[in-house]
Amino acid sequence: MEVNRIQVKCGVDTCNFYKNNYCHANSIEVNPQGSMKSKTSDETQCTTFIPSR
Ligand code: SF4
Numbered sequence: 001m002e003v004n005r006i007q008v009k010c011g012v013d014t015c016n017f018y019k020n021n022y023c024h025a026n027s028i029e030v031n032p033q034g035s036m037k038s039k040t041s042d043e044t045q046c047t048t049f050i051p052s053r
Contacts, residue, residue, distance in 0.1 A: 007022060008022065008023035008025075008028060009021060009022055009023075010022060010023045010046075012046070012049060013052075014051060014052055015046075015049045015050065015051070015052060016050045016051065016052045016053055017048065017049075017050070018052070025048050027048075028046055028047075028048040029046070029047040029048050030044055030045065030046050030047065031044070031045060031047050032044060032045075033045050
């Protein structure tokens with residue numbers, strides 16, 4: 001099955017998947033922060049983040 005790919009620009013330079021301002025993970029998951037419903041981008045977070053090694 002062919003998977004549509006998008007480029008994800010990211011500024012989280014402490015993430016293991018970060019490289020040159022872009023995300024290099026095969027896929028990412030983004031969720032609301034905590035249990036509330038997000039109303040602004042500040043209230044979202046990348047769940048795929050892991051600290052760089
Ligand atoms: S996994 Fe999330 S935080 Fe990490 S580089 Fe990709 S988009 Fe950024």
